[in-house]
Amino acid sequence: MPDLKDQIALVTGGGRGIGKAIALALGRLGAGVMINYRQSREAAEVTLKELVVQGGSGELCPFDVADENQVEEAVKKIVDQHKKIDILVNNAGVTSDNLLVRLTAEDWNRVIGVNVKGTVHCTKAVCRRMIRERYGRIVNLSSVVGQIGNAGQSAYAASKAGIIGFTKAMARELASRGITVNAVAPGLIDTEMTTRLPEKLRDEFLRSIPLARFGTSQDVAEAVSFLVGPGASYITGQVINVNGGLYM
Numbered sequence: 003m004p005d006l007k008d009q010i011a012l013v014t015g016g017g018r019g020i021g022k023a024i025a026l027a028l029g030r031l032g033a034g035v036m037i038n039y040r041q042s043r044e045a046a047e048v049t050l051k052e053l054v055v056q057g058g059s060g061e062l063c064p065f066d067v068a069d070e071n072q073v074e075e076a077v078k079k080i081v082d083q084h085k086k087i088d089i090l091v092n093n094a095g096v097t098s099d100n101l102l103v104r105l106t107a108e109d110w111n112r113v114i115g116v117n118v119k120g121t122v123h124c125t126k127a128v129c130r131r132m133i134r135e136r137y138g139r140i141v142n143l144s145s146v147v148g149q150i151g152n153a154g155q156s157a158y159a160a161s162k163a164g165i166i167g168f169t170k171a172m173a174r175e176l177a178s179r180g181i182t183v184n185a186v187a188p189g190l191i192d193t194e195m196t197t198r199l200p201e202k203l204r205d206e207f208l209r210s211i212p213l214a215r216f217g218t219s220q221d222v223a224e225a226v227s228f229l230v231g232p233g234a235s236y237i238t239g240q241v242i243n244v245n246g247g248l249y250m
């Protein structure tokens with residue numbers, strides 16, 4: 003497994019769900035992990051404790067990814083203290099599920115604001131530092147829904163497709179500076195986000211997954227761990243599907 007000793011990683015939404023599994027996985031590989039959260043402070047504290055118990059190190063890093071000023075301030079604080087950021091995992095995400103005719107402008111603003119603009123704000127803030135170091139690894143969480151669409155998830159699908167376009171543009175923009183930018187597109191992963199899905203939709207999805215199970219947060223964390231490690235140094239602008247074959 004890749005050795006991330008002496009590297010500093012920022013995982014947005016790292017306090018719970020898939021982000022928590024990613025934070026713990028990067029911690030096990032030796033990275034110092036900055037665990038971002040917006041409102042789930044208690045969950046983030048538990049994650050930090052687990053990180054320390056498993057022999058890792060990290061810090062809590064509260065900010066709203068949708069707020070550019072908060073992001074800039076938080077990243078500045080990390081860089082002032084640790085002198086660098088090597089890894090950014092843009093994991094924070096929200097969904098607002100409804101038919102288009104029922105989705106409000108507020109719903110759209112929230113989903114695009116967190117998923118797309120949040121990814122943009124964090125990337126912009128860390129890449130300045132990565133460019134100076136001529137090294138960096140950025141992984142963005144997309145979704146199978148951004149690849150194949152889903153009725154009732156137009157805002158979420160648009161945001162996750164947007165992340166794929168942004169990933170490819172940044173991969174081209176930053177390649178000459180030694181920075182790779184990739185996306186991971188999970189299928190259906192068992193987290194709070196998917197327990198909120200209607201039972202009928204969950205059953206429909208399950209029937210269409212060749213590996214016949216939902217994924218785990220750990221399945222996603224494994225792909226992210228690979229992409230941020232030295233073994234993935236020739237991989238950029240790619241979308242790695244972790245979906246049990248749901249889309250291929």
Ligand SMILES: NC(=O)c1ccc[n+]([C@@H]2O[C@H](COP(=O)([O-])OP(=O)(O)OC[C@H]3O[C@@H](n4cnc5c(N)ncnc54)[C@H](OP(=O)(O)O)[C@@H]3O)[C@@H](O)[C@H]2O)c1
Nearest residue numbers: 015019020039040041042066067094095145188191193195
């Ligand atoms: N679960 C799935 O099946 C699945 C499938 C495909 C893709 N994904 C993607 O994987 C990522 C993680 O999903 P999940 O299932 O773990 O979701 P989740 O359980 O709902 O967790 C969402 C995470 O995002 C954070 N977050 C939300 N808004 C934020 C903001 N404005 N600023 C900072 N953090 C914010 C939350 O932190 P707070 O609670 O502190 O706000 C939480 O840690 C998302 O990008 C999601 O779209 C998930």
